[in-house]
Amino acid sequence: xxxxxxxxxxxxxxxxxxxxxxxxxxxxxxxxxxxxxxxxxxxxxxxxxxxxxxxxxxxxxxxxxxxxxxxxxxxxxxxxxxxxxxxxxxxxxxxxxxxxxxxxxxxxxxxxxxxxxxxxxxxxxxxxxxxxxxxxxxxxxxxxxxxxxxxxxxxxxxxxxxxxxxxxxxxxxxxxxxxxxxxxxxxxxxxxxxxxxxxxxxxxxxxxxxxxxxxxxxxxxxxxxxxxxxxxxxxxxxxxxxxxxxxxxxxxxxxxxxxxxxxxxxxxxxxxxxxxxxxxxxxxxxxxxxxxxxxxxxxxxxxxxxxxxxxxxxxxxxxxxxxxxxxxxxxxxxxxxxxxxxxxxxxxxxxxxxxxxxxxxxxxxxxxxxxxxxxxxxxxxxxxxxxxxxxxxxxxxxxxxxxxxxxxxxxxxxxxxxxxxxxxxxxxxxxxxxxxxxxxxxxxxxxxxxxxxxxxxxxxxxxxxxxxxxxxxxxxxxxxxxxxxxxxxxxxxxxxxxxxxxxxxxxxxxxxxxxxxxxxxxxxxxxxxxxxxxxxxxxxxxxxxxxxxxxxxxxxxxxxxxxxxxxxxxxxxxxxxxxxxxxxxxxxxxxxxxxxxxxxxxxxxxxxxxxxxxxxxxxxxxxxxxxxxxxxxxxxxxxxxxxxxxxxxxxxxxxxxxxxxxxxxxxxxxxxxxxxxxxxxxxxxxxxxxxxxxxxxxxxxxxxxxxxxxxxxxxxxxxxxxxxxxxxxxxxxxxxxxxxxxxxxxxxxxxxxxxxxxxxxxxxxxxxxxxxxxxxxxxxxxxxxxxx
Numbered sequence: 001x002x003x004x005x006x007x008x009x010x011x012x013x014x015x016x017x018x019x020x021x022x023x024x025x026x027x028x029x030x031x032x033x034x035x036x037x038x039x040x041x042x043x044x045x046x047x048x049x050x051x052x053x054x055x056x057x058x059x060x061x062x063x064x065x066x067x068x069x070x071x072x073x074x075x076x077x078x079x080x081x082x083x084x085x086x087x088x089x090x091x092x093x094x095x096x097x098x099x100x101x102x103x104x105x106x107x108x109x110x111x112x113x114x115x116x117x118x119x120x121x122x123x124x125x126x127x128x129x130x131x132x133x134x135x136x137x138x139x140x141x142x143x144x145x146x147x148x149x150x151x152x153x154x155x156x157x158x159x160x161x162x163x164x165x166x167x168x169x170x171x172x173x174x175x176x177x178x179x180x181x182x183x184x185x186x187x188x189x190x191x192x193x194x195x196x197x198x199x200x201x202x203x204x205x206x207x208x209x210x211x212x213x214x215x216x217x218x219x220x221x222x223x224x225x226x227x228x229x230x231x232x233x234x235x236x237x238x239x240x241x242x243x244x245x246x247x248x249x250x251x252x253x254x255x256x257x258x259x260x261x262x263x264x265x266x267x268x269x270x271x272x273x274x275x276x277x278x279x280x281x282x283x284x285x286x287x288x289x290x291x292x293x294x295x296x297x298x299x300x301x302x303x304x305x306x307x308x309x310x311x312x313x314x315x316x317x318x319x320x321x322x323x324x325x326x327x328x329x330x331x332x333x334x335x336x337x338x339x340x341x342x343x344x345x346x347x348x349x350x351x352x353x354x355x356x357x358x359x360x361x362x363x364x365x366x367x368x369x370x371x372x373x374x375x376x377x378x379x380x381x382x383x384x385x386x387x388x389x390x391x392x393x394x395x396x397x398x399x400x401x402x403x404x405x406x407x408x409x410x411x412x413x414x415x416x417x418x419x420x421x422x423x424x425x426x427x428x429x430x431x432x433x434x435x436x437x438x439x440x441x442x443x444x445x446x447x448x449x450x451x452x453x454x455x456x457x458x459x460x461x462x463x464x465x466x467x468x469x470x471x472x473x474x475x476x477x478x479x480x481x482x483x484x485x486x487x488x489x490x491x492x493x494x495x496x497x498x499x500x501x502x503x504x505x506x507x508x509x510x511x512x513x514x515x516x517x518x519x520x521x522x523x524x525x526x527x528x529x530x531x532x533x534x535x536x537x538x539x540x541x542x543x544x545x546x547x548x549x550x551x552x553x554x555x556x557x558x559x560x561x562x563x564x565x566x567x568x569x570x571x572x573x574x575x576x577x578x579x580x581x582x583x584x585x586x587x588x589x590x591x592x593x594x595x596x597x598x599x600x601x602x603x604x605x606x607x608x609x610x611x612x613x614x615x616x617x618x619x620x621x622x623x624x625x626x627x628x629x630x631x632x633x634x635x636x637x638x639x640x641x642x643x644x645x646x647x648x649x650x651x652x653x654x655x656x657x658x659x660x661x662x663x664x665x666x667x668x669x670x671x672x673x674x675x676x677x678x679x680x681x682x683x684x685x686x687x688x689x690x691x692x693x694x695x696x697x698x699x700x701x702x703x704x705x706x707x708x709x710x711x712x713x714x715x716x717x718x719x720x721x722x723x724x725x726x727x728x729x730x731x732x733x734x735x736x737x738x739x740x741x742x743x744x745x746x747x748x749x750x751x752x753x754x755x756x757x758x759x760x761x762x763x764x765x766x767x768x769x770x771x772x773x774x775x776x777x778x779x780x781x782x783x784x785x786x787x788x
Contacts, residue, residue: 004032006247011042015215017152017184019051026058031065050153053122057091087120094126102131108139115142121151128154132161140166147173152182159185163192171196171648175655178204183212186659187219191227193652198231199635200652204659206235210520210552212661214245221251229259234551234584237264240284241271241549242519253287260294262301263583263619269315270580271549273322274516276421276454276485307618314617320358321579323349323420324372325546328362329512330450331371333474333505335443337410339371341417346375365575409437409444416447419455427455435460442470446478458486465490476501477509484513491517499525508540515547523553530560538564542572550580558588562595570599574606581613583620587632717767720744720779721787724760735776736762743776746784754784761787 007030010022026035039062043055082090111131118124128135128143135143143162149155159177162170170177170192177189186208194201208220217239224232236252243249256264268288275281292308301307324346331342349355363372415430434440434448445467452460464479464487480498483491491513498506511529514522526548529541545553561573577585586607593603614620620628639645722736722744729735732748734756746764748754756762763786766779 004035008035008038009247011038013215015182015184016048016051017156017182018215018218019046019048020054020153020156021184023051023054023058027054027061030058030062032062033066036062036066050122050151053087053120054153057088060088082114083117083119085119087118087123090118090120090123091126094123094130097130099130103134106131106134106136108136111136111139111142121149121154125151125153125157128157128161132157132164135161135165137165140169144169144173148176155185156188159188159192163188163195167192167195174652175658178655179658179660181660183208183216183219183661186216187223190220191223194227194231197649197652198228200649201227202231202235203653204656205232206238207656207659208661209235209239210523214248216661217243217245217248218251221248221255225251225255225258229255229261233261233264233267234554234582237267237271238519238549238552240268240287241274241552242517244280249283253283253290256287257290257294260291260298260300262295262307265291265295265311266314266581266617266619267551269311269318273315273318274547274549276456276516278456301618303618310617316354317358318579320352320354321361322546323355324358324362325543328369328371329508333477333509334446335441335474337413338417338443338447338474341414342371343374344414345417346371350375365572409440412437413444413447416444416451419451421454424455427451428457428459431455431457432459435463442472442475446472446475449475449478449482453482453485456485461487461490468494473501473503473505476503476506480506480509481513484517488517495521504536504540508544511541511544512547515544519549519552522548523556526553527556530556535566535569538566538569539572542569542576545573545576546579550576550582554580554582554585554588558592561592567599567602571602574602577606578610578613581610581617581619583614583625583628586610586614586625587629590629590633717765717782720764720766722746722762722764724756724758724762727754727756727758736764743774745772745776745778746781747779748781763787 007022007025010018011026013019013022026039030039036059039055039059043052043059046052046055082093085093111127114127115124118127124146140162143158143166146154146158147162149158162173170189174189174193178186178193180186180189187205190201190204190208193204205220205224208216212220221239224236236256239252240249240256243252265288268284268291272281272284272288275284292311295301295307296304327342327346331339334342346355346359350359359372359376363369363376366372412430412434416434418424419427419430421427431448431452434444434451437444440448449460449464449467451457460482464482467475468479470476476498480491480494483494495510495514495518498510501507501510507525507529511522511525514525526541526544529537529544532538532541545557557573557576561570564570564573574589577589589603589607589610593600593607596603611622611625614625615622639649720736720738722738724734724736725743726735729745732753734746734754736744736746738744744764746754746766747769762784764779764781765783766781768777769780770778772778
């Protein structure tokens with residue numbers, strides 16, 4: 001049985017079908033005095049009649065097991081006797097009656113009589129579950145009649161039965177089922193779809209894991225746990241990369257461990273090297289080790305020691321590659337002092353073989369890159385002489401004190417650039433010293449914020465918001481990266497503003513930050529950048545691929561490469577297939593080879609290299625890869641040959657756009673222990689909606705102090721006639737009141753200030769943005785003038 005703590009949590013879930021699912025697990029195997037105590041508490045507070053009946057049965061079952069009483073065997077009961085029993089007694093009779101006996105009497109007529117004499121829908125559901133495998137074909141209409149029953153127990157039973165016995169009937173109702181507000185109904189329906197359309201089902205489930213709320217993701221993981229593993233490997237890896245809920249991570253890990261797969265430890269390694277948060281990194285590290293243990297026990301590798309060493313080498317190269325890419329990202333936007341330190345840092349690190357190999361590979365892809373050329377050059381850094389000359393000039397003009405001040409800042413910058421984790425010695429003290437610099441320049445503050453993001457130093461959230469106002473793209477990029485790591489609410493308030501930034505550096509930093517903390521938003525931004533007409537924007541998008549979990553954007557990259565005309569960008573995109581070796585990628589490259597004749601040689605060479613890499617890593621032998629590609633090609637040909645099949649596939653895939661993965665049908669109880677978590681998720685969605693409406697009117701932003709209890713407001717731009725009440729509020733805001741004595745806090749546009757006095761009558765054109773805990777409506781100002 002699932003962990004007791006998790007089971008107890010589900011017994012109080014706000015969604016009825018989850019409670020039913022949990023109670024039925026208890027009925028089957030629950031045997032704990034703690035569990036019995038919780039069941040009695042649930043019974044006292046449960047308002048739903050179905051759940052109350054099931055709880056009674058569960059309590060009786062647990063008590064029987066605790067007494068170690070197997071219960072009397074069921075004696076044969078006539079239909080007349082059955083009709084006189086209570087609902088609880090009828091359930092017991094159905095459960096204890098042998099399957100052979102029920103199968104022998106399972107005619108349509110007998111089923112109708114048995115169901116007709118059942119005193120409760122819960123009893124009918126039990127009959128359907130017990131008899132569905134041998135249900136009479138001439139009575140499947142009963143499943144259809146109750147497929148959308150108000151009784152959740154009966155609906156779930158009929159859904160499982162119709163998937164088993166009437167697949168055509170199931171497909172007929174699939175759209176209505178999969179767009180249900182109930183996440184469990186959706187997940188079971190998608191599992192049913194997988195019987196004939198496994199790839200479409202995998203797409204649905206991956207989308208649910210990516211976009212769904214907690215219960216949607218939980219329902220999907222349950223569905224995947226009883227399905228073939230391979231089609232859902234990519235979706236599970238994507239979930240492991242961004243999921244923060246400990247319980248869902250453990251369930252996903254259990255699924256992975258139950259399906260030993262030679263590719264999975266490499267995919268977990270890709271996620272691990274990008275994970276900064278220590279607890280999550282520890283979890284992934286343990287999971288990777290356990291996966292290797294399962295692979296060894298399953299004897300999937302002829303030479304396990306070689307496989308383990310190969311995995312270790314792969315991880316070291318991945319870390320080195322990511323380190324260099326991060327340095328390249330910072331170098332591009334940095335000022336000269338930071339650039340010098342990055343060159344020096346790469347030269348120091350290039351003494352290790354992995355970094356030297358990664359540097360060489362990066363230079364082969366970008367032979368004109370200045371940082372890479374200097375890092376691999378044996379000549380002294382040219383700018384050192386210029387720095388010495390500048391120091392001489394400074395000495396002559398400002399004296400020794402000024403030189404010492406410059407040297408101190410350079411030393412701080414040198415230390416900041418070298419902070420790579422929260423374990424670095426004196427990291428927090430160095431960051432604090434930099435942030436305390438009264439005359440600190442943009443380069444120093446940008447380096448301090450990046451170091452603080454890496455070192456898990458969350459002390460500078462307000463300072464980062466303030467520094468965003470400076471007109472320096474490197475500092476803005478660093479502040480966004482810091483807020484993404486340590487202040488999600490403030491970060492999300494800035495997303496839709498800075499996504500419109502004319503600076504490609506800022507937008508690219510935004511994309512990197514979203515990859516780590518909001519992968520679905522990152523995918524949308526990435527897709528829009530790939531579709532941009534500007535070559536530089538597409539180039540930046542492709543360069544950002546390393547920050548994604550590759551499984552999540554592989555299909556998007558393939559679609560992009562089908563239309564990209566620039567040969568250099570095509571080669572750059574293909575390179576990411578090679579550094580993220582996956583069996584599915586071979587099929588993508590073969591498809592591109594077939595469809596893009598002008599780049600055929602590039603794709604063919606990459607496919608051959610990837611096959612060899614997969615074999616060298618021990619992920620898959622060449623024959624296994626060829627078999628996989630051939631089977632996919634056959635499936636495609638079969639679908640293309642059947643017009644009906646092709647149209648049905650298109651219809652099914654189009655349905656995914658109609659699904660609200662975050663929909664929850666029931667009212668959340670304040671008493672539920674999960675209520676605070678779900679409430680935060682809901683408010684987060686509402687904040688995003690408010691931001692989107694605001695951005696329809698303006699690209700500027702003013703900072704609103706974050707306080708618990710602020711509520712987002714979705715409204716249109718409007719005109720307000722107000723009387724000024726107070727003018728000395730934070731951020732230059734003013735408090736005003738209308739003739740109905742409704743209060744408004746008015747925020748100035750960035751760089752602007754109000755010149756008003758209490759009592760002034762003003763006309764304000766503004767967008768309502770938030771409502772404060774005291775009811776004051778906060779407005780973003782577009783225009784303000786004296787009222788006539």
